[in-house]
Amino acid sequence: MNISVKNLQKYYGKNKALDITELQISEGELVGIVGNNGAGKTTFLRLILDLLQPTNGEILINGENVSQSQSWKLFTGSYLDEGFLIDFMTPEEYFYFSGELYGICKEDVDQRLKAYEPFMNNEILNQKKYIRQLSTGNKQKTGIIAAMIVEPKLLLLDEPFNSIDPTSQIRIRNTLKQINTEKKTTMLVSSHNLNHIASACSRIILLEKGLIIKDITNIAEKIKEVEDYFSVNAQ
Amino acid sequence: MFFKLLKHSWLSYSRAHFFEKSFYIKLLVGFIMFFILLNMLMAGMTLPAILSEIAPKQEPHEIILSALIFIMLADLLIRWIFQKIPAKKISPYFHYPVSKKSLAAFFIARAWITFFNVYLLIFFIPFFSITVITGISKQAFVLVIAGIIALTGLNHSFIFLLKTLPEKNNVFRFVLLLIIAAFAVFSWFYTEHILYASLWLGNSFLSGSPGIFVIIAALIIFLQIQSKKNLQKSFYNLIEKRSEKKISQKITLAEKIFRKIPVYGKYWNLEWKLINRNKRAKSSLVQWPLMLPLLLILFWWLPENNIIHLPVFLIFFAGSYGFFHLQFFLSWESRFFDFLASKNISFNIFIKAKFYFYSLLALVQFIILAPFILLINPAYVFAYISVMTYSAGVIFCILMYAGINHSSRIDPNTKAFFNFEGVSSNQFLMIALVFFSIIPFIITGQIIPVKNATYWVLLLSGVLFWALHPVWIKKIVNNFIKKKYIKLEKFRKD
Incomplete structure (x- = not known):
């Protein structure tokens, strides 16, 4: 799945939250979106998912405008925040329901969940708890797994490394790389964690106040530039 | 200190x-x-x-x-x-x-x-x-x-x-x-x-x-x-x-039944869980059966010649729990609407599923009450059926249509009493509209020289609206899509 962004602008009242003239994300790319708070990362992901109306411009997934078509949803998995969790369901019920919406039967969901058992660390399945009773980290894991088990062709994750333990962070990072390599899934991952992004992604987009400041593909060489950018800002 | x-x-x-x-x-x-x-x-x-x-x-x-x-x-x-x-x-x-x-x-x-x-x-x-x-x-x-x-x-x-x-x-x-x-x-x-x-x-x-x-x-x-x-x-x-706090992980009978129903079953399951596992939603559902004996007392107490005024009371009961729940149409899902909106869900089917669910609930309530009503006064059975059909057809349509304007976030698991989350001035107007909508029917019933004319008109209106539900639900969906982004934005706000 490829994404094409044209003249995209989003205003909240008079405040410009995002302004991207042009951006192409090709099939199979693992793109990291970095930026300080308020840079427009979540707004960008919401716009791709058609959860926000752009003030101007359009986003095309495989040539189809996301706001005029629904077909892209069949191949897209996403987890942005707790608004993606049905918190009165148990994690199992939530996984089955998510699977059902993508035409995946219960048995297949169970089968696919096995791959995520180490990530769940015996704290999510069979806990006799609703999602709302889980810890913040486990809620985050539940949302991420639900987005992944449907094996989407396009995966969008907002701050997936937040609120979870270091081992799980590394597991997510490795899983993202593995899925991207094996299944050629296009991925957009926003994060504040430069190390994970640099290690997992083939491309990094740096947003600041809604604008793309840097778009880096040769990460090994240029990650220093990104670090320096944030260091200068910190001073 | x-x-x-x-x-x-x-x-x-x-x-x-x-x-x-x-x-x-x-x-x-x-x-x-x-x-x-x-x-x-x-x-x-x-x-x-x-x-x-x-x-x-x-x-x-x-x-x-x-x-x-x-x-x-x-x-x-x-x-x-x-x-x-x-x-x-x-x-x-x-x-x-x-x-x-x-x-x-x-x-x-x-x-x-x-x-x-x-x-x-x-x-x-x-x-x-x-x-x-x-x-x-x-x-x-x-x-x-x-x-x-x-x-x-x-x-x-x-x-x-x-x-x-x-x-x-x-x-x-x-x-x-x-x-x-x-x-x-x-x-x-x-x-x-x-x-x-x-x-x-x-x-x-x-x-x-x-x-x-x-x-x-x-x-x-x-x-x-x-x-x-x-x-x-x-x-x-x-x-x-x-x-x-631990919960039971047993699959309930209702869930088992819903799972077997194609297309709508998964949404019924979601609705059933929503109203059963959240304090605010559940409290109205639990209180509902307690109100039914009151309805039977009302039937018993009303003299038969007062049947003309019966629809005024029945209008609040015959639609069953749907009458209360649909007042906050779609706001119940506000906390996870981003999930629904980002998935491959047909909102036409989603809204139809809701409509069928609450229509069915009204029918179940009638089946439970029917033997008692028959015992009290068989004449009331027809009155009940006509108001129930009117509720499930006309009132549900009004509630759902007006509900498109709701953009208030609701936490369905917060306390039920004195909880004004999601309540808007529109809602009061809507309830007034629903209540007063029955008055023209009562007047018509008085004018037409046919026995039970009010109830016949109510029944026919209800049947007509029910039969036309694909048309007005489509209209609701179109209106919903127009307001989707505004709703989503407001649903995200605590």
């Missing part, structure tokens, strides 16, 4: 969600409160004269004092349902250098400042001040009011103790339940004894018997000390409670 905590209590009240509501909602709620209080005041002022007329041989204050025990029991029940203990907001203070003893003492003292400790006095003070003129002395007036304040304090302390009991203290709850059951049985068979005991209690207040005041004061002190102990112990529970 006491005053700082008191200030925090005030801030938590004055900055509560309710005060962020629109001016009209505040005005309406304020008016309702004022109306209730005014009614109590008026009742207190007029009841002595009314009682004198009904029972001229008895003093009005004696009649009221005879019912004092029942009044205080009713107060206890109201408190059990509505009165909240402020101790639930205590956990943010745990990490401050304040002793748990002081915190418990503060919250016990703070709990006395509540509407529930005042409202009965709004009735009793005018009532007894008028009976001063007609019978009792000024001194007796002061004493009886003091007695009522003492009983109010006793009720307050008792409820506070009950609500601060450790969750595992089931023995106490069981004993209490036995006492209540025994009292209910006793009062059923020996009502006169209770009335006599109640009058004795009231007269003890009037005569200023020190013994009764000492006993009540001792009981209040005992209950307050126990509450303080419980509160200190329950501090840990307040934090641990969340992580301890």
Whole structure:
């Protein structure tokens, strides 16, 4: 799945939250979106998912405008925040329901969940708890797994490394790389964690106040530039 | 520290969600409160004269004092349902250098400042001040009011103790339940004894018997000390409670049935879980069966020639739980609407699923009630069917259509009572519209010279709307899509 962004602008009242003239994300790319708070990362992901109306411009997934078509949803998995969790369901019920919406039967969901058992660390399945009773980290894991088990062709994750333990962070990072390599899934991952992004992604987009400041593909060489950018800002 | 905590209590009240509501909602709620209080005041002022007329041989204050025990029991029940203990907001203070003893003492003292400790006095003070003129002395007036304040304090302390009991203290709850059951049985068979005991209690207040005041004061002190102990112990529970709670993972019969239904089954399952696993949604669902006997009493009570006015009452019942739930159409899903909107869900099917679900619920309610209605008066069966069809067709259409304008976020798991989250002025207009929508049908029924004309017109309208539901649901979906982004944005706001 490829994404094409044209003249995209989003205003909240008079405040410009995002302004991207042009951006192409090709099939199979693992793109990291970095930026300080308020840079427009979540707004960008919401716009791709058609959860926000752009003030101007359009986003095309495989040539189809996301706001005029629904077909892209069949191949897209996403987890942005707790608004993606049905918190009165148990994690199992939530996984089955998510699977059902993508035409995946219960048995297949169970089968696919096995791959995520180490990530769940015996704290999510069979806990006799609703999602709302889980810890913040486990809620985050539940949302991420639900987005992944449907094996989407396009995966969008907002701050997936937040609120979870270091081992799980590394597991997510490795899983993202593995899925991207094996299944050629296009991925957009926003994060504040430069190390994970640099290690997992083939491309990094740096947003600041809604604008793309840097778009880096040769990460090994240029990650220093990104670090320096944030260091200068910190001073 | 006491005053700082008191200030925090005030801030938590004055900055509560309710005060962020629109001016009209505040005005309406304020008016309702004022109306209730005014009614109590008026009742207190007029009841002595009314009682004198009904029972001229008895003093009005004696009649009221005879019912004092029942009044205080009713107060206890109201408190059990509505009165909240402020101790639930205590956990943010745990990490401050304040002793748990002081915190418990503060919250016990703070709990006395509540509407529930005042409202009965709004009735009793005018009532007894008028009976001063007609019978009792000024001194007796002061004493009886003091007695009522003492009983109010006793009720307050008792409820506070009950609500601060450790969750595992089931023995106490069981004993209490036995006492209540025994009292209910006793009062059923020996009502006169209770009335006599109640009058004795009231007269003890009037005569200023020190013994009764000492006993009540001792009981209040005992209950307050126990509450303080419980509160200190329950501090840990307040934090641990969340992580301890386990749920049953058994698949319910309803879920099993819904799973087998193609297309709509998965959405019915979601709806069923939504209304069963969330406090606010569930409380209306649980209360619903309690209202049904009232409907049967109404059927039994109404003379047959009054069948013309029946739809006015039936309109609130025949649509079953859907009538209440659909008032917040789509707001129930506000907390996870991003999930729904980002998935491959046809909103046409999603909304149809909701419509069929609540139509079916109305039908199930009718099937349960039908034998009883038949027994009471077979003529009402047709009346019920016609209003039910009208509810499921016309009213559900109005509620869902108007619901497209709701953009308020609702947490379905918050408390049910006095919860104004998601309530808008539109909703009041909508309910008024629903209520008044039936009037033209009643008028038509009066004009057309056919037996049960009102019900035939209601039935036909209901059937027509039901048959046309694919058309108006499509219109709802189109309107929804137009407003989708605005709704989503508002649903995200806490």
